[in-house]
Structures are given as structure tokens and as C-alpha cells.
Amino acid sequence: xxxxxxxxxxxxxxxxxxxxxxxxxxxxxxxxxxxxxxxxxxxxxxxxxxxxxxxxxxxxxxxxxxxxxxxxxxxxxxxxxxxxxxxxxxxxxxxxxxxxxxxxxxxxxxxxxxxxxxxxxxxxxxxxxxxxxxxxxxxxxxxxxxxxxxxxxxxxxxxxxxxxxxxxxxxxxxxxxxxxxxxxxxxxxxxxxxxxxxxxxxxxxxxxxxxxxxxxxxxxxxxxxxxxxxxxxxxxxxxxxxxx
Amino acid sequence: xxxxxxxxxxxxxxxxxxxxxxxxxxxxxxxxxxxxxxxxxxxxxxxxxxxxxxxxxxxxxxxxxxxxxxxxxxxxxxxxxxxxxxxxxxxxxxxxxxxxxxxxxxxxxxxxxxxxxxxxxxxxxxxxxxxxxxxxxxxxxxxxxxxxxxxxxxxxxxxxxxxxxxxxxxxxxxxxxxxxxxxxxxxxxxxxxxxxxxxxxxxxxxxxxxxxxxxxxxxxxxxxxxxxxxxxxxxxxxxxxxxxxxxxxxxxxxxxxxxxxxxxxxxxxxxxxxxxxxxxxxxxxxxxxxxxxxxxxxxxxxxxxxxxxxxxxxxxxxxxxxxxxxxxxxxxxxxxxxxxxxxxxxxxxxxxxxxxxxxxxxxxxxxxxxxxxxxxxxxxxxxxxxxxxxxxxxxxxxxxxxxxxxxxxxxxxxxxxxx
Numbered sequence: 001x002x003x004x005x006x007x008x009x010x011x012x013x014x015x016x017x018x019x020x021x022x023x024x025x026x027x028x029x030x031x032x033x034x035x036x037x038x039x040x041x042x043x044x045x046x047x048x049x050x051x052x053x054x055x056x057x058x059x060x061x062x063x064x065x066x067x068x069x070x071x072x073x074x075x076x077x078x079x080x081x082x083x084x085x086x087x088x089x090x091x092x093x094x095x096x097x098x099x100x101x102x103x104x105x106x107x108x109x110x111x112x113x114x115x116x117x118x119x120x121x122x123x124x125x126x127x128x129x130x131x132x133x134x135x136x137x138x139x140x141x142x143x144x145x146x147x148x149x150x151x152x153x154x155x156x157x158x159x160x161x162x163x164x165x166x167x168x169x170x171x172x173x174x175x176x177x178x179x180x181x182x183x184x185x186x187x188x189x190x191x192x193x194x195x196x197x198x199x200x201x202x203x204x205x206x207x208x209x210x211x212x213x214x215x216x217x218x219x220x221x222x223x224x225x226x227x228x229x230x231x232x233x234x235x236x237x238x239x240x241x242x243x244x
Numbered sequence: 245x246x247x248x249x250x251x252x253x254x255x256x257x258x259x260x261x262x263x264x265x266x267x268x269x270x271x272x273x274x275x276x277x278x279x280x281x282x283x284x285x286x287x288x289x290x291x292x293x294x295x296x297x298x299x300x301x302x303x304x305x306x307x308x309x310x311x312x313x314x315x316x317x318x319x320x321x322x323x324x325x326x327x328x329x330x331x332x333x334x335x336x337x338x339x340x341x342x343x344x345x346x347x348x349x350x351x352x353x354x355x356x357x358x359x360x361x362x363x364x365x366x367x368x369x370x371x372x373x374x375x376x377x378x379x380x381x382x383x384x385x386x387x388x389x390x391x392x393x394x395x396x397x398x399x400x401x402x403x404x405x406x407x408x409x410x411x412x413x414x415x416x417x418x419x420x421x422x423x424x425x426x427x428x429x430x431x432x433x434x435x436x437x438x439x440x441x442x443x444x445x446x447x448x449x450x451x452x453x454x455x456x457x458x459x460x461x462x463x464x465x466x467x468x469x470x471x472x473x474x475x476x477x478x479x480x481x482x483x484x485x486x487x488x489x490x491x492x493x494x495x496x497x498x499x500x501x502x503x504x505x506x507x508x509x510x511x512x513x514x515x516x517x518x519x520x521x522x523x524x525x526x527x528x529x530x531x532x533x534x535x536x537x538x539x540x541x542x543x544x545x546x547x548x549x550x551x552x553x554x555x556x557x558x559x560x561x562x563x564x565x566x567x568x569x570x571x572x573x574x575x576x577x578x579x580x581x582x583x584x585x586x587x588x589x590x591x592x593x594x595x596x597x598x599x600x601x602x603x604x605x606x607x608x609x610x611x612x613x614x615x616x617x618x619x620x621x622x623x624x625x626x627x628x629x630x631x632x633x634x635x636x637x638x639x640x641x642x643x644x645x646x647x648x649x650x651x652x653x654x655x656x657x658x659x660x661x662x663x
Contacts, residue, residue, distance in 0.1 A: 100256070101253055113572055
């Protein structure tokens with residue numbers, strides 16, 4: 001078993017509900033430090049669940065998940081929350097931001113839960129400076145950076161703010177769940193390369209899920225979801241299969 | 245702290261509903277506190293109707309009945325006390341003073357009380373307050389009358405006006421003592437007690453207007469003019485009740501027993517404080533009902549708080565998923581939601597208490613004037629502070645219901661943000 005690298009998953013089984021008859025198996029999945037991996041597959045194959053497991057939001061029934069050399073399955077949920085806050089950045093498909101907060105506050109939000117990540121950047125003034133730099137670098141115009149309410153931004157601008165939030169403080173792992181699905185192809189490629197450049201500059205690995213194989217060029221490795229995830233009806237359960 | 249700032253912005257984002265929720269809680273608190281204030285005020289006013297009197301003596305009847313007709317001017321005496329018995333009681337060595345009361349006549353719906361001038365010295369209310377004259381003075385002439393504040397106010401009487409007393413207690417009486425009119429010699433200041441609704445005349449005057457009467461009407465052919473009556477012996481033969489003051493309170497029970505066992509006449513002596521307590525325990529049911537209603541209003545307001553937070557649940561679900569994703573612990577997320585409920589109910593409680601005191605301060609003079617109800621403006625008692633704190637805690641718990649639900653949903657949502 002190689003436990004080094006960014007992510008190492010072995011023999012994981014997950015059930016959505018305690019009595020559920022539908023289960024998810026991930027026999028093995030690995031990711032090296034600073035590696036950029038694209039997981040491709042149709043929706044409904046358990047990709048969100050996989051990301052929740054890696055982020056430590058969900059816990060598997062059996063098996064081991066190592067992130068940055070730490071076995072998540074041996075941690076309490078509070079410790080997993082802390083690990084996520086310190087070392088991971090998460091970008092959702094949409095609705096990433098607290099709508100009433102400013103763009104800057106949304107970017108700074110993860111630092112509230114991650115003292116080490118905060119210290120890596122420096123003083124509060126430096127934190128705001130870094131947030132501005134990221135937003136600027138990701139192509140957000142100055143008037144959008146100054147926005148008081150994130151809900152006033154366009155969808156594309158909101159995704160950029162979300163990316164800046166995931167990238168601030170240079171976390172080791174960026175997890176992104178179809179972050180470009182709401183963007184048109186032009187902005188999509190531009191957005192993606194900006195995010196990947198910034199992650200590379202910070203030394204962070206990127207794990208992105210998408211149903212769009214056209215993005216493959218941006219990544220070191222493309223992994224079909226079906227090759228690592230097996231979703232199946234549990235033969236030991238009698239209840240009817242139900243997908244969440 | 246960015247998290248707190250975002251929580252406040254979240255609240256500010258919903259300021260209309262938040263404000264309405266705070267107002268609903270504030271008004272319910274205002275109702276609760278006001279009812280409490282009026283309750284204690286009314287109880288105190290009631291208990292303060294008569295003070296300084298150690299015993300009330302009347303013909304044997306129920307103690308409540310005696311209290312009602314002698315002090316509250318409600319109902320009738322079934323029997324009188326003979327002057328001889330009264331005279332014997334007031335000569336007892338324990339007795340410091342005695343004031344006779346003679347009831348049975350009325351003036352346009354207000355009771356007429358025959359008594360001695362000493363009544364104006366001896367009658368006390370609110371512990372130590374004595375009767376004061378707003379205008380004029382006590383009765384001196386045989387046909388002088390002193391009216392209470394409400395009598396003067398509702399009938400528009402002033403000193404020097406002439407009034408006729410009716411026989412019996414009906415407000416529209418056809419049998420009037422119109423041959424012997426009275427002159428108003430004084431108007432009393434408002435007391436908030438039944439004294440306000442009483443016309444006071446001398447004991448001799450009661451005797452004088454009935455000198456040519458027997459039973460319910462005049463004795464035919466035996467008319468005695470107002471001038472002639474002054475020459476007669478007007479010493480009363482009977483009175484309705486008497487207020488007794490003692491030299492020492494220690495003698496109260498001994499004298500009470502002696503009067504209750506008086507051999508020549510069936511009498512009863514009651515201790516005003518004890519009888520007032522007994523009466524309040526009957527009246528107090530209404531007070532409890534008021535209290536229950538105001539508590540229900542508070543419960544409704546808290547229910548409104550829960551509803552308000554529940555309706556924002558979908559929005560909060562997104563908030564929670566985002567906060568969880570950036571590393572917030574479940575406790576932090578739960579805490580933010582119930583803290584919001586706590587902040588809203590605390591604001592409601594403080595606003596409500598402030599409004600209560602402001603309202604009390606504004607309305608107090610009017611309430612005292614119109615109802616004779618003296619409301620105290622005291623700092624909240626520990627009991628009240630405890631109640632208010634309990635309401636804030638209840639608010640936090642009310643917020644916990646939707647918070648736990650939202651948290652469960654966010655766990656189920658995992659990494660997906662739903663709208």
C-alpha cells in the first residue's frame with residue numbers, strides 16, 4: 001500500500017443510509033502531491049459522495065482514506081473539519097457564496113476556521129491583500145471585487161470568487177465539483193487555466209469532477225469514474241434500492 | 245470576526261421579518277409585564293382599601309358579607325346593631341376609638357353613609373393615607389353632606405349644591421326625603437376606594453330624615469319639618485356596622501371572640517386584613533386568567549420566532565453547506581442559528597421591558613386618576629428578571645428546533661448545495 005502522496009483510498013465502502021441497500025465501493029484511488037486529476041463520468045455515479053468522503057464531510061463504513069498522510073477514518077469529525085479547513089479548498093457547481101456577504105468576506109471565510117492557513121498569509125491586512133490579488137488574478141473586475149453583496153455578481157463572477165476562496169492560503173488540495181458547468185465554453189477554459197495556474201503556483205493538487213471530457217487537456221491525468229467507483233445493490237439488504 | 249459579521253449580514257438581509265419577530269416578542273413581553281404590574285397594583289389597591297382599623301363589627305352574618313356592605317358598599321345588611329350594644333363595645337378598655345356606620349339610603353345610585361365626623365380622621369387607606377378634602381370641609385350642620393370624588397365628578401356637584409336623599413338603594417327611587425334637602429359642605433379628594441362613591445352625612449341626619457317614617461314610607465299626617473326636627477332628640481337607636489380601633493393589636497382576637505360571643509345580640513367582628521385576603525382569593529381567579537392569557541401570547545410570539553427561522557431554512561441549508569465545506573464545525577453552524585434566535589428574543593425582551601416602563605410612566609397618572617389604581621414603577625424584581633431570562637432561553641431553544649433540522653439536512657446534503 002502506498003500511503004504517501006496527497007490522497008490514498010483503499011477498500012472504502014459507503015452506504016447512504018444506515019438501512020440503505022445501495023452501496024458504493026472504492027477499492028483504490030491515489031493522487032500524488034500537486035497532481036491535477038480530472039474524474040470524468042455521468043452524474044448519478046456517486047461522484048459527489050466520493051468528494052464528500054475525501055473532504056471528510058462524510059465518513060465511510062469500512063476502509064481507509066489517507067489525505068496528506070493522515071487517515072481520515074481514524075479522526076473525529078471535528079478533526080476532519082479542522083483538516084479540511086487547513087488544507088483543502090472546495091468549489092461547488094453553483095451557489096458557492098453567502099449571498100449577503102461581500103466578495104472579499106466570502107474569500108476570507110475559510111481563514112476563520114483555519115489558524116495555520118491564516119498565519120501562512122500573515123496580518124489581517126495581508127489577508128485582505130491576498131484575497132484582492134486572487135480575485136484580480138482570476139479576472140474579476142475591480143467594481144466586482146468591491147461588491148458589497150455576492151448575490152449581485154454574475155454566475156461566472158461568483159465562480160471566480162468561489163475559486164479564490166478555495167485557493168486562499170495555498171491549501172494542498174483543491175476539490176472541485178463541476179465548477180464550470182454553469183459557464184460558457186470560452187470563459188470555462190479561461191477560468192480553468194487561471195485556477196490551475198494559481199493552484200500550481202501554490203503547490204496544491206487539484207481534483208476535479210466533470211461530465212465534460214473536453215476539459216482533459218488541462219489535467220495531468222484523466223480517470224473515468226467507473227474505473228474507481230462501483231455503485232451496486234447490496235445483496236445482504238432486502239429493502240428496495242433507493243438513490244439519495 | 246468574519247463569521248459573526250456574515251451572521252449579522254444574514255440577519256440584516258432578513259431585517260423586515262427579523263424586526264417583526266422582535267416586535268411580536270416585545271409586545272408579548274409588554275403584555276406579560278403590564279398584566280403583572282396591574283395585578284400587583286390591583287391586589288395592593290384592594291388590600292389597601294381600608295387600613296388602620298382593627299375590627300369591623302356588624303350584625304351576625306358572613307364575614308365577607310359584612311366586609312362587602314360595610315366597606316365596599318355592595319349588598320345590604322340583614323340586621324342592625326342596637327345603639328346600646330355599640331355603646332357597650334366602644335366602652336371596652338381595649339377600644340381606642342369606634343366609628344359607627346349607618347347605611348341604607350342612597351343618592352342617585354350612590355350609597356349614603358351616616359357616620360360621625362371622626363370617620364374622616366379614622367378611615368385610612370394605602371396604609372397611612374387619610375381622607376383629604378378637595379374642597380370644603382366636614383359636615384357641621386345637621387343637613388350637611390360630604391361627597392366622594394366620583395360622586396362629585398359624575399353628578400357635577402360642588403360645595404354649596406343642594407341634594408335630596410332617596411329612601412332605599414335603587415338608583416331611581418320614588419320615595420325621597422325631599423322635605424329635608426342636604427347642602428354639600430365638602431368634596432373629598434380621590435382615593436381609589438369605595439369612599440369615592442359615597443355620600444357622607446352625620447348619624448343624626450340619618451335619624452332626622454327618618455323621624456316621621458315607619459317601614460318604607462311616611463307616617464300619614466305626621467310630617468315633621470326640617471326646622472322642627474332640629475329640636476328633637478336625634479340620638480340613633482341602631483347602626484349598621486362600626487369600625488373599631490384598639491389600643492393594642494394584641495387584644496384583637498380577645499375582643500373579636502368577646503363580640504362574637506356577645507350574649508344580648510347576635511354580632512360578628514371581623515379583621516379587615518383577613519377578610520380582604522379571603523375576598524381577594526375569590527376575585528383572584530380573574531387575575532390568574534389574565535396571567536395565563538399573557539403567557540399564551542408569549543408562547544405564540546416564540547412560536548412565531550421558530551416559524552420565522554424555519555421559513556429561512558432553505559437559504560440556511562445553503563449557508564450551512566458552505567460553512568461546512570470551508571471547515572466550520574457542526575457546533576459552530578448550530579450555534580450561529582440558535583444564537584440568532586437568542587439575539588432576536590433578547591432584543592424582544594429588552595424592547596418589551598423598555599416599552600412597558602415607558603408606557604407605565606406615561607399612563608400612570610391617568611390610571612391613578614381614572615381608576616384609583618396606583619401602579620408602582622419599580623425596577624424589575626428578581627422574579628421578573630428570572631422570567632425574562634427564561635423567555636430568552638426559550639427563544640434559544642425555539643431556534644434550536646429549526647437549527648437541528650437544518651443541520652440534519654446539511655449532513656444529508658454532504659457536498660451538494662441545494663436550493
